[in-house]
Amino acid sequence: MxxxxxxxxxxxxxxxxxxxxxxxxxxxxxxxxxxxxxxxVLLLAFRPTALDGGVGRGWTLQTWRTISNPNYPSIVWRTIWLSFAATALSIGIGLPCAFAMARIKAQWRSTLVGLVILPFWTSFLIRVFAWRLLLHPEGTISVFLHRTWSVFGWQFRFLAPETTLLYNSFAVLLVMVYTYLPFAILPLYAAAEKFDFSLLEAAFDLGARPWRVFWRIFVPGVRAGVVSAVMMVLIPALGSYVVPDLVGGPNSEMVGNKIYQRALPDRNLPHASALSALLMLGVLLPPGLAWLATRKRHLGATDTDVVAAMNSPSALGNSGGRRRNGVRA
Amino acid sequence: MTKRFGPLTAVNSVTFGVQRGEFFSLLGPSGCGKTTLLRMLAGFEQPDEGRILLDGRDITRLPPDKRQVNTVFQNYALFPHLSIRDNIAFGLRLRRLPRAEIEERVDEMLGLVQLRDHASKKPTQLSGGQKQRVAIARALVLKPQVLLLDEPLAALDLKLRQHMQIELDEIHDRVGITFLYVTHDQGEAMGLADRIAVMRNGVVEQIDPPARIYESPRTSFVAAFIGDTNFFEGVVTRIVDHDYCDVEVEDLGTVRCWNDKHIRAGAKVYLSVRPEKLHLTHERPADLHDGKVNVFPVTVYQKVYQGAWTRFWVRHGENVDDCWELSVLQVHSRYLLDTTPISWDDRVWLSWHADDGYMLENYDERDETLLNHPTEPVVPAPDAPYPADAAAEPAAAAPQEPSADAERS
Structure with a gap:
């Protein structure tokens, strides 16, 4: 020792x-x-491209130079904003859901959790295809929104005739939120279930209005759930490939699509590897920051300290010289 | 006020008034409706019937944030993500007070509850007693007209509870705010409150100052729940004079009793005598109070020596299965070793003055289960001094916790 x-x-x-x-x-x-x-994968990014589509010998930084292709910044930017928007929307919708699920009677909770994970029973691809049908110009939603409605002689429609719902960033965002919402709700619900709801009463008691109670007490109280929900949504969202491929158009490509293009149609593995490495760096950033944010030190006090402190003659301050039992000055 | 939860009536037609600055306690066993009552006062529940008046104003339908009433919760309910200072400042910030005033009032509160040095800590870094004081400060900083305390000391250990009692009392003296204190601990209620409302099954059984609650309970529940007592069932046979009557108790005999309630002859009555009001002596006590002292021969069947006092259980009657079993508390106000100790199986005299018992207006046999009367012989706890040995030692050697001395020095 x-x-x-x-x-x-x-x-x-x-x-x-x-x-x-x-x-x-x-x-x-x-x-x-x-x-x-x-x-x-990281090593491949430093290999030259062979003319026949394979990987050449030796080491080179050529790939990293070509990666500053003027096309990329806009794709990277789109990837980032779509992913963050999907994350924010998922959590924004997930928080009230988690709150309601934690507050509802216990007998209904398992049913609700079941409903949240119900979509997983169908293949992810089929669900995304289903969205294609819904958003298609002849799909239900599209028809509903494009139709001219007439209410008491007042004619209106929700969308201008030329707008399309499919093959744009809006569709990608919508389907991403749809896909990742359960991944946000579940960790948020797990945190909300452990949340001490008497804190809300305490906040009401101190004069807070419901909205403020929700944001100032409930949301910080399920902070851990928010952090894991961000990671559960943001990380897969950054690497999205199927959703932009199926419901997105040429103007809503994400980094994932580019990796696919470089790796398979173009047979340029070093280029795909370099993009993957960049994406991985981006994916590792949020959890790294989250880890830094939640890292904390705890200092504890015990009740014996308190008793000792209160036993000291001055503990109760100016209490008017009342003699306390057993205390000798 | 009345509050129902489905078929259950949690609070049943309760009416009481609390004076400004009073320390008022709601006392009762768990499930008696005291917490529901408190939650209605705080605004978390709406009464089904009745009104709540604060300073003459009807606040029954006001939400919690509109009432000049704040609550100290049993589990403290401190906001874990805020520092102690921010916890206390929470309510003030909601009121959008100037920053300087918030700082000043929070500092004042931190001083009041002795937590200046911990202001920047988080609640998880505090001990139970410190958290409790933060909860009190957080409620008091808003200068409420009434402070509601829901079992504030229940989560603390015994020693800390005693300290916090003194501290609560001092805080109450200093801030002069009305305290409404809910507890199931009779010791806390008796020690702190100016008046106590004893509740059971949603009904207030008695509202009185602690001494009156103890010495003159109105119902058998109050008598048995607060302290310990002995019940006798009997019939008034004779009115002796304006103040006294004789009660015939089956298998015991005639008992002279103080008739403060002016019960008439022939009435069935219930009599209650506290254990410490009973006396045990080897010699038959001389009746110096012209017939006002009740004397009966009894046999000691159990005793537990506790240093300052001894608790005896005695029997009157030969048949063990059908006799009066009484609890007696003998307080040793004199040096014990100079006397002949009363021991097991001793045949001694039990006596009490007629003034020391009281008759009950309302009796329920189920309340007898609250009494501290063993049907089986009590085995002393392993750490308690074994009665026979302890009796041979000076009373001053009563066990004192060494840690207490260490902390005081």
Whole structure:
């Protein structure tokens, strides 16, 4: 105990042997199927392109130079704003949902959770195709919004005839929010369920109006859920590829689509790898920031300290010289 | 006021008034409706019938944020994401007061509850007692007309509870705000309150100052819930004079009783005598009070020595299955070792003065289950001094917690 642990690592292995043993399979799995491929992808980005579509020999920075293609900034920008907008909307819708689910009678809760995860019973691709049908110029929603309605002689329609719902950024955003909403609701609900709702009463009691109570007490109270909801939505959103591919047009491409194009039709693996590396950097940023934000130190006080402090003669301040039981000055 | 939850009537036609600056306590077992009552006063529940008047103004339908009433919650309900200072300032900031005034009032409160050094900490970094004081400061800083306290000390350990009681009392003295204190702990209510309302099953059984609640309970529930007592069922056989009557108690005999309620002869009555008002002596006490002292022979069947006092359980009657079992508390105000101790199976004399018992207007047999009378012999707790050994030691050697001394020095 006294000497510095010179054999620190050995001792740690001995002390945590069982833990290492238990985690070994998953560590091995992650190493083989995640760490190694990731490193390979990163390495590929520094390889030259072969003329036949493969990967050439030697090392080069050529790929990184071509990546500053004038097309990319707008695609990266679109990827970022679509992902953040989808995240914000998902959480904005998810927070009231989580609040209501946590407040509703316990017997209804499991039903509601079931409804939230119900969409997962259908294939993701089929659901996105379903949106294509809905948003199609001859689809239900489109027809409904484009039709000229006549109410008491007043004629109006929701959308101008030339607007299309499909193949634009709006459609991508809509379907992304639809896709990721359950991933926002579930962590928010998990946090809301643990939230102490008597805090809301305390805030009402201190004079807060409902809206303020929701934002100032409930939302900070489910902060952990918000953080994980952001990660659950933002990270897959940044890497979206299917949604912009199916419901987006040429003006709503995201980085994911570009990676696909470079990797398969263009057979330019180094270029695709470089884009992947950039995307991964972008994906790692939010959790990194979240980790920094939630990192905290805790200092604790105990009740014995309080008793000791209160036992000291001056503890109760100017109490008028009343003699306290057992205290000798 | 009346409040119903489905078929359950949580608060049933309760009416009472609290004076400005009073320390008023609602006391009752869990589920008696006291918390529901408090929540109606705070505005979290709406009464089904009745009104709440504050300073002559009807506040029954006002939402919580419009009432000059603030609450200290049982679980503190401090906002975990805000510092102590921000917790206390929360209500003031909502009122959009000037920054300087908020700072000043928060500082004043931090001083009042001795938490100046902890102002920038988060609630999770505080101990239970400190959190409780933050909760009090957070409510008091708004200068409410009434402060509602919902079992504020229930989550604290015994020692801290005693300290907080003194502190609460001092805070009340200093701020002069009306305190309405809900508790199931009779000790807290008795020690703190100016007046106590004892509740059961949504009904207020008695509202009186603590001493009157204890010495002259109106119902058997109040008598049994607060402190301990002995009940006798009997019939008034004779009115002795303006103040006294004789009650015939089956298997015990004639008991002289103080007849403050002027009950007439022939009435069935219930008599209650507190354990500490009963006396046990080896010799039959001489009747120096012309017949006002009741004397009966009893046998000690259980005793627990506690240093300052001894608790005895005695029987009157030969048949163990059908006899009067009484609880007696003998307070040792004199040096005990110079006397012949009363021990198990001793046949001794039980006596009490007629003035020390009281008759009950309202009796419910179920209240007898609240009494501290063992049907099985009580086995002393392992850490308590074994009665026979302890009796042989000076009373001054009563167990004192060493930690208490250490902290005081």
């Amino acid at each position: 006294q000497s510095a642990p010179r054999t620190g690592l050995l001792r740690r292995i001995r002390h945590h042997g069982a833990e290492l043993l238990i985690t070994a399979p998953s560590m091995a799995w992650m190493t083989v199927f995640f760490v190694v491929p990731t490193v390979l």
